[in-house]
Amino acid sequence: MMCKHPKVEARILEELKDLQSSSWPGDFSVFECDALRSAVYLQAALLETLRLFPATPFEEKEAHVDDILPNGTKVTKGTRIIFSLYAMGRIEGIWGKDYLEFRPERWVSKSGRLRHEPSYKFMSFNSGPRSCIGKDVSLSNMKITAASIIHNFKVELVKGHEVMPQSSVILHTQNGMMVSLKRRVAG
């Protein structure tokens, strides 16, 4: 997403500039979890990526008892329901007119804090009693990894390579994602 959205990348770099990092051999800088707590825009960009490209694109549930769904649909015990988290991240009625735009700003409140979206709206970590117990640890790890890569390297998509999602239990890319890394000037 950063390769295709240079303004977002620039804003993340700006946010990282003031955060504490540690040096690694080779003149690299890495960020630790605590230092990234205030990196609201970086987290917003990761959440926005997961909205458009949820790692689990669809899920299946089975009705434990006869029930009625919020839209009035009756389901009988044992009915299997498959729902698409991928589609739910791209519905205008849920996300607004700009639902197809990659816009991390939608996750940032007027006061500059991370905007909370209810889990039944942002379903990438599922909702309810079987929601992902690794949500916080995965977001921390993604922040650490993304911050360290973006700060040290300019990531560019290989010319002519088109990244296409491929549906499976875990969202894949049809032909991978070919990129080149250019070392950013330290400092």
Ligand code: HEM
């Ligand atoms: C971007 C990273 C991740 C995403 C998008 C994600 C998403 C999800 C989703 C959608 C489910 C519900 C699956 C279902 O009910 O069919 C789930 C469940 C679960 N996740 Fe994650 N997950 C992520 C990372 C992790 C990590 C790092 C851990 C462990 C440290 C983890 C542990 C679990 C466990 C144990 C469950 C099952 C919870 C239950 O059934 O009660 N996840 N995750």
